[in-house]
Structures are given as C-alpha cells and as structure tokens.
Amino acid sequence: MKRRTLLKSAAGAAAVLAVPSLVRAAAPLKELRLDYAYYSPSSLVLKRFGWLEEAFKPAGTDIKWVLSAGSNRALEYLNGNSIDIGSSAGLAALLARANGNPIRTPYIYSRPEWTALVVRKDSPVRSVADLKGKKVAATKGTDPYLFLLRSLKQAGLKRGDIEHVALQHADGRTALEQGRVDAWAGLDPHMAASELEGGARLVYRNVAFNTYGFLNVREEFLAQRPEEVTRVLAAYERARKWIIANPSEAARILAEEAKVSLPVALLQVKLRTDFSQPQPGEEHVAALRQAAPILQQEALVKPGTNLDRTIADLVDTRFARALTGKA
Template identity: 65%
Template sequence: MTFARGTLHRFFQRSNRRATGFIALMATVAPAFMPVSVHAAPLAELKLDYAYYSPESLVIKRNGWLEEALAPDHTQVKWVLSLGSNRALEYLNSGAIDVGSTAGLAAVLAKANGNPIRAVYIFSRPEWTALVVRKDSPITTLAQLKGKKIAATNGTDPFLFTLRALHTAGLSRDDVQIVNLQHPDGRTALANGQVDAWAGLDPHMAAAEVNDGARLLYRNVDFNTWGFLNAREDFIAAHPDTLAHVLKVYEKARLWIAAHPDETAQIIAEESKVSLPVAKLQLSRNDFSHPQPGSQQLVALKAAAPILTQEQLVKPGTDLNQVIEALIDVKPAQPVIAANSSK
C-alpha cells in the first residue's frame, strides 16, 4: 500500500491528536483504578482488655499511660475486663476489643477455629495455673481424680492444663467430670465442696492458697503456656502506629514492674480486690524477662498442641504447626524492644 506525502502527513496528525486525547483521559480516570498509598486516619477509639492475670495491663490502666500516649492522636481508650482467656478471645473474635490478653495455647485453639488474631507481645512467662484441692482433701495423686468433678473454664489455659495433666496419669477427659465454671466461681465451688478439684488461675488460685489453705495437687510450669498479647489481624494492618504505642506502653510497664515490685503488688491487690500477700504470691510466679514472641513460644506451643487433636478440640486434619506459625508475629515488638535494649 502506498500513500501520497500529504495523505501520510494528515494520517499522523490525526493519530497524534487521538493519542494526546487518550493520554489526557487516562490522566483523569487513572486515579480511580490505580492503587495508591493511603495512610489510615488516627483511630477514634482503641478497645483493649485488662485482666487480673496480666499485671502489665493493671499497671498501665492504673497509671493512664496509654491515654497519655494516644492523646496527640485524639484516640479514646476503652478498657474491657477479661475474666479469662475464653472471654478475651470471644471479645477479639467479635471485634469488641482490638487487643487482648490470653494464654498461648488458648490462642492456638482459637486461631485454629477461625479467630483472626496474631500474638504480638509476651506479657509474662507465668506459672498461673495448677490443679487445686481443699486442704482436707484425701486426694493426693492425679490418678485419684478418676470419676471426680473438676472445675475448669473451657477454652482457657487451666482447662488445657487439666487435660495435659490427666494424660500424664493415663486419664482423659472422659475419665472425669469437668464442670465449666469461670475462674472465681471454680474457687467458690471448690471451697463449698461442690467439686473435688479446681483448675486454678491466679490471683484466685493464690487467694485460695493464702485464705483457704487450699493445696496445689499438681504443678507443672511447662504446662503453663505463655501470656500472649494478641491483636486482631485487621487492626494490625490498619493501625500499625497505634499498635506500636500499645507495645511501647507495655514495655514501659514491664520495666516498671521489675523496678517496683512492691508498688506492682499493691496495684494488683487493689485492682483484683485481693490481699497484699495474695498479690505478692501471684507476682512471684511471673517471669517478665522474655517479651519478644519467637522461637521459645513456637517450641512450647508445638509441644503442647497435640492435646488439642487428642481431645478433638479442633477439626480433623488441622495443621496445628501451621496455625502456630501463623499466630506468632515477631515483627511488631522488635523495634520497641530493641529501642529499650539500646538505652
């Protein structure tokens, strides 16, 4: 095909005008289709829990440190009481809170069953649970619990501790009668003789020892999984700056507790409404020296996880190792802890 010189010139003129118009049109509409970097507006309200089994949460709440840290962003702080891991996990799953305190294995169980959480901080390495009997109980061994009533709060570390403890004696959940009661109600049921044993949780367990003379039938610190500070996945993604403020304040509380044990015990006593000796006993059973989530928790939880399969608490075929690896989020706490380490 051949073109005269004038025809070819007019062809390119028309083509250039069309191209210019197309480019102008795309410049107008492209922002609606092209991904852009958006910074989330400051959070209007942060919802998080406080728990009697988490000394940091009580110290932070008492001192107003989080409200102070978030004041420049005009973020309001809403505190919600969690009486146990099961409650904290329910609140996280429903969106009633953004950040919540739970035991490690309870968080694994929730994550395996669809709770959209990640563990972003370790608030303590506790021995906060044991199997407890009355001071006059004839029961002296785990084997003697066969056929007995044990109070425990479903979905919590004491509940899972109980199942693991029973397995060490060749027993299963079917060999005992587990009575589902919240932790303080379990203590009352034990004291009143309504159950034979109780899967205790501090500070209620410490109060039972100090005030009631209750006896710890079975202790195993390795069966006490770590104290996890969990956050909802959508909150982590949308509000990393707010989460960083939360972790900085938790770090401040952790270091403050180490330097002020007597003041911490007083806060625990007043917030939990227990005596000072009870608060001191609870505090003595916490190790605050490992705040960074990582390999220690992965190892501990992978060792503990088989109980969830053995007791049919998760769907058949659930890859619990994969669940645990998805739960532990090492990144959010790293810069916060590193900043304190360099001081």
C-alpha cells in the first residue's frame, strides 16, 4: 500500500464530514459508551476527573464507563455494539478489523512497553528458546499473545512448540505465580506487580514488539457522530497533557483504580509508557506493517486478506490532527 493510497483512503473518508447536513440531522446523543482500562492511564484520569461528563453535560449526554480487562474484551464490546469507543493494542485492533470488526482508530493514547515474557524468579528458563515444550499463559486476541507469537518465531519456534494456556491477563499472573504455567505473556500493571512484588523475571523484552495503544471507534458511530468523537479526543488530549505534567499523580490514580501498589503504578506510568505521540500517522502504519505478517503466518486471518488495505482502513488521521496540530 503506497502512501498516496493511504492518504487517498483518508481523504475519501473525510468526504463524509463534508456533508454537514447529515451531521445536523442526527438526534441528540443520549448516551456515550466507552471503556476504561488499567493499561490506559488516560482513560482512568478521564474517569476520575469527570472531564467527559463535563464536556457532554450541555448536550444532555450521559456517559457510561465499561471496564475492559484486555484488548480482546474492548474489541468484543465494540463488535457487539456494547460500547462506542474502546482502547486496545494496535496489532489487536488490526486483527479485529481484518476479521470483520468495523472499527477505525482516530487517536493513539500511548506508546507503551506493556508486555514481555515473564517467568518465576526460580525458573530455569533463560531465553525464549527455553520455552519449547513449556506451558505459557497468554490472552488470545491481545498484544501479549501476539508478542508471544512474534517472540517464538524470532527464536525459531512455532506456536505448536509450546502449550498455550488461554487465560485473561490477571489470571495469567496468578497461574504463573502458583506454578501452573512455566511462563506468561504479561500485561502491565499485572506484570509490573508480579515483577516488583513476586520477584518475577522478564525473560524477554522487545519494545518494538509492543504495538501502540489504539483508541478505536465503531465505524458507524464515527461516521454519524464526528462532532462527539472530536469532543472525546479533546478530552483524551487534556488527560494526556495532564499525565505528562503530573506523572506521579497519574500513577496514584492508576494504583487506586487497579488496586496495585504505588511503586507498581509508577513503573508503568513513568518508565514504560510514552505519551508523546497521539496523532495516528506513518509511524503507526509502519509498525503495523512490520507486525502484520504474523497474523497470516499463524492463520489468524483469512487467506488472501489484504492487510495493507486493512491498515489503511483502520488508521484514521482526520480527527487528532486538529487537536494536536501535527500533520
């Protein structure tokens, strides 16, 4: 997919916004449904301070918050029309879109190092290669699971070389610490808590295999409610800038919401999360293109799926540009 094709796709989508009569015809929005997640500190800040409730009060719109335990849950809620806006990892969003989930991504809420391969402190496992024949916990449809697959491939292993144990993130931590699995593809803050409080070791880290935090919107909602989406993104921008200025306070909110210790939250917010680039663009497209082959190699998408086209359909540059001032 050439850059001009991507830009053409975005321009075509922008034509929807060029028909203001369609926007004005929409009835007032009674309820806005969106998720909050411990892997998205911005969502926790928004929920804590009530900035969305404040922004939508003049329109009489109620705000409904739904907890997402992982990208898989957020994407399921979006696909099932249970929420309008949800947060996930970038590669997980691409997988969902490729398999028919009608979402677009108009905003990047963070660039985290939120996943790694984790073992107990007394584990004999010292490298990814040592995982052959071992039980490894990971949540399917999430960045940690896809991180695991990419890590195995890089080490010359296949998915069938391990015994994958499908568990939600928090349950994966418990299984690891109880010795029911040999390794776990972790997710912060659970991973940071296991590391700091349980002595777990991160046996393999790779920031490049951690895809970005994508804020996804149901495509229908995005087309029908562009003004409301823009208002949500403006609130996310307010939260992002507040976190950059107040990282310790943001960590305290995370600690209270996720019920983890303050050192765990500080590790996630201050050392493992970059909030500097909210505008979707070529950086994020390139990261998805680099990661996308694993989806076809592992038969996670239908044969013949055009992932370049899917990426172009997913990444939406129209909305955040006006807020961030970045081209």
